[in-house]
Amino acid sequence: MAAWLGFEGRVAVRFLREGRFQTLLIIVGVAAGVAVVAYISALIVGLQRNTLSKTLGAQAHVTLRPLDDEVLSARLPDAPGTQALVQTQARSQRPRSIANWQQIVPVLEALPGVSAVSPMVSAAGLGLRGDGARAIALMGVELARYDRIVQLRSKVVAGEARLGPGEAIIGRELARDLGLSVGDRISVVLGSGGRTVSESLRVTALVDLGVRDLNRRTVYLPLRSAQSLVGLPGGATSLDITLRDVWQAKDLARELSGRWPYDVESWQEANAQLVSALNAQSVSTSLIRSVVMIVVVLGIASVLVVSVVQKQREIGILRAMGCTRGQILRVFLLQGALVGAFGSLLGVLLASALIWVFTSFVRGADGLPLFAITLQPLLAAQISVIATCCGVLAAIAPARRAAALDPAQAIRT
Amino acid sequence: MTSADPMNPPLIELRNVSKRYNIGQPTEAEVLHGVSLQVEPGEFVALIGPSGSGKSTLLNILGLLEPLSGGSYRLQGEEVSGLDDAHLTLKRHRALGFVFQFHHLLPAFTALENVTLPALMREGRVSPAQDRHARALLADMGLGEAFQKKPGELSGGMQQRVAIARALMMQPPLVLADEPTGNLDMHTSDEVFTLLRAIHAARRTSFLIVTHDPRLAARCDRVIELVDGRIRQDGQSPAT
Ligand SMILES: Nc1ncnc2c1ncn2[C@@H]1O[C@H](COP(=O)(O)OP(=O)(O)O)[C@@H](O)[C@H]1O
Ligand SMILES: [Mg+2]
Numbered sequence A: 001m002a003a004w005l006g007f008e009g010r011v012a013v014r015f016l017r018e019g020r021f022q023t024l025l026i027i028v029g030v031a032a033g034v035a036v037v038a039y040i041s042a043l044i045v046g047l048q049r050n051t052l053s054k055t056l057g058a059q060a061h062v063t064l065r066p067l068d069d070e071v072l073s074a075r076l077p078d079a080p081g082t083q084a085l086v087q088t089q090a091r092s093q094r095p096r097s098i099a100n101w102q103q104i105v106p107v108l109e110a111l112p113g114v115s116a117v118s119p120m121v122s123a124a125g126l127g128l129r130g131d132g133a134r135a136i137a138l139m140g141v142e143l144a145r146y147d148r149i150v151q152l153r154s155k156v157v158a159g160e161a162r163l164g165p166g167e168a169i170i171g172r173e174l175a176r177d178l179g180l181s182v183g184d185r186i187s188v189v190l191g192s193g194g195r196t197v198s199e200s201l202r203v204t205a206l207v208d209l210g211v212r213d214l215n216r217r218t219v220y221l222p223l224r225s226a227q228s229l230v231g232l233p234g235g236a237t238s239l240d241i242t243l244r245d246v247w248q249a250k251d252l253a254r255e256l257s258g259r260w261p262y263d264v265e266s267w268q269e270a271n272a273q274l275v276s277a278l279n280a281q282s283v284s285t286s287l288i289r290s291v292v293m294i295v296v297v298l299g300i301a302s303v304l305v306v307s308v309v310q311k312q313r314e315i316g317i318l319r320a321m322g323c324t325r326g327q328i329l330r331v332f333l334l335q336g337a338l339v340g341a342f343g344s345l346l347g348v349l350l351a352s353a354l355i356w357v358f359t360s361f362v363r364g365a366d367g368l369p370l371f372a373i374t375l376q377p378l379l380a381a382q383i384s385v386i387a388t389c390c391g392v393l394a395a396i397a398p399a400r401r402a403a404a405l406d407p408a409q410a411i412r413t
Numbered sequence B: 001m002t003s004a005d006p007m008n009p010p011l012i013e014l015r016n017v018s019k020r021y022n023i024g025q026p027t028e029a030e031v032l033h034g035v036s037l038q039v040e041p042g043e044f045v046a047l048i049g050p051s052g053s054g055k056s057t058l059l060n061i062l063g064l065l066e067p068l069s070g071g072s073y074r075l076q077g078e079e080v081s082g083l084d085d086a087h088l089t090l091k092r093h094r095a096l097g098f099v100f101q102f103h104h105l106l107p108a109f110t111a112l113e114n115v116t117l118p119a120l121m122r123e124g125r126v127s128p129a130q131d132r133h134a135r136a137l138l139a140d141m142g143l144g145e146a147f148q149k150k151p152g153e154l155s156g157g158m159q160q161r162v163a164i165a166r167a168l169m170m171q172p173p174l175v176l177a178d179e180p181t182g183n184l185d186m187h188t189s190d191e192v193f194t195l196l197r198a199i200h201a202a203r204r205t206s207f208l209i210v211t212h213d214p215r216l217a218a219r220c221d222r223v224i225e226l227v228d229g230r231i232r233q234d235g236q237s238p239a240t
Helices: A002-018 A020-056 A101-110 A143-150 A172-178 A212-217 A223-230 A246-259 A272-310 A312-320 A325-361 A377-404 A407-412 B055-062 B085-095 B111-123 B128-140 B156-168 B186-203
Strands: A062-066 A114-129 A132-141 A156-159 A167-171 A185-192 A195-207 A218-222 A238-243 A262-266 B012-021 B029-039 B044-048 B070-075 B096-099 B174-178 B206-210 B222-227 B230-236
Touching: A002 A020, A002 A325, A002 B111, A020 A272, A020 A325, A020 A377, A062 A246, A101 A114, A101 A238, A114 A143, A114 A172, A114 A223, A132 A143, A132 A172, A132 A185, A132 A212, A132 A223, A143 A218, A143 A238, A156 A172, A167 A172, A167 A185, A167 A212, A172 A195, A172 A212, A185 A218, A185 A223, A195 A218, A195 A223, A212 A218, A218 A223, A238 A246, A246 A262, A272 A312, A272 A325, A272 A377, A312 A325, A312 A407, A325 A377, A325 B085, B012 B055, B029 B055, B029 B070, B029 B230, B044 B055, B055 B070, B055 B174, B055 B206, B085 B096, B085 B111, B096 B156, B111 B128, B111 B156, B128 B156, B156 B174, B156 B186, B186 B206
Parallel strands: A132 A218, A167 A195, B044 B206, B044 B222, B096 B174, B174 B206
Antiparallel strands: A062 A238, A062 A262, A114 A132, A114 A185, A114 A238, A156 A195, A167 A218, A185 A195, B012 B029, B012 B070, B222 B230
16 A cells, blocks of 8 residues: 555655646635535534524423323214214313323333433413413423423522422513512412312522523422322323433334323424424535535546646656556546645634634624534544545546556657 | 577567558558568667658557557567557566657656656655665766756756666666657767767667667667658668
């Protein structure tokens, strides 16, 4: 390997150095292409990661609920040959507990990839304080478990996260709407089984869940309080599951709903629109990448084609001296690879500079960077390898032309 | 003119060689018509003739750079007309050295690197012995000061002497030179030619030199005259 690179490598490097301006131009061209690809990739990765963490920051990766109540027709089966038009009316769904959830939790926790499971009792209700009233979503949780689903403690903006009996954690906007602050009491009211129940809770902390709509509705209370309010002693209306790899959610949801008679939903299904938007982004990025790479390939190829014509005589004399066709081929392939490699090196540096500019000067309304964007070393390496391969690819046609040159003809010209 | 001794074959043995260009096209033309020729090891031969008579074509055939259209060519006793490109390339590397009218040095390499290229291309590196050999060759050519100079920094005569050193690098039994002095002034031509004769005297390398210059042809041991693709005359130079 080193033996043949000795000749081919030396000739390739000299040829490139000889064509100074030409070489510089094409390396800068490759660098520009690589910089664009690297920058856009890093930007999209950052953007998507940011969107995902915002979305997943306030919800479970997989949620397990009881199946909806189904209304079954009470008629006897029809006699053969008769046709009946049957209409059944859907029944309003009342909160129901997941059967055997206490047994399910350890089974779920033992599954590979599952990092946390948390039971919840949720219901809609009203939050009251003085004259103010707001529609709220009541979520009864065990704080220690739930914290591992959405890192609730890290989202506290006032007070101290605590959910003892009679205590509540509420969304920041809800607190503002009702004029509540830490230590105040909020009355929660909900209708259950034809009667109205209410309870008064002391606010221990305000949280920012990252989504305004959630901040406006959410009231966390202890699981037990929720169970008795809703009328499901010992029950849980849903189980929240967090995974180590968010992209496993779909598979796990499918597997679980196949195995158990529950309604299992992944975050992707719960956010179908977001997922298709992310996909559209990824497709656009790939499209831009491909177009840039094609331009890079054509650029390198055109420069090398010109170089083959310019170097005809030299190729001819090398062939006369006993240089094989394969060696000539490799000299030009190597030039393509070198141009690709140096171009990507420069391009990665350029992209890093662009990213630095972006993170230093582009700020959100709060003066903080919009979102973290970094060029991952792995991504940079991937792009460089692809660009180098593009260089070799671009060199194939010119290299074959050079190798096929008739030495006698090349020397005569 | 047939070689009887199979242990000592002629260096070159052409039998009834013809060469056609553009076969099958309206421009088809036969450039060489039944050329037969034999060169023994150690000969110093001039190939003369008017422009367009086929000298370069004949030299390219002898140099395994072009295939022949008819006849047979034995180089060092081996028939070469049927060999594939890889074998021809190897044979060129082992048995032949080339000097052309325009030196065809690689401008991006120094004089020394140009000379060692044939060694580099076979082994991927230049051994210390090969490096010493190349330096000695350049010194013999009177280029002891120019090892590290690029061709662009050398005069025409010096460039041609680098090309001669390069042709001798692998110590081939035969050097083919196509108008090696065609681009040089008379004085420089004489110098280069003197050098070629000195190399011949020292190494007994065979030379086949195409030249226009009757003065130089007269300094060769044997002169072959090609006219219209046929050998018109082949004999000892009157000067020797
Ligand atoms: N590749 C080619 N295709 C067609 N004709 C050629 C080619 N090379 C040489 N010829 C023709 O062959 C003849 C001999 O050319 P050449 O061997 O170069 O002559 P010389 O070297 O004696 O001047 C010329 O008429 C030339 O036009
Ligand atoms: Mg000629």
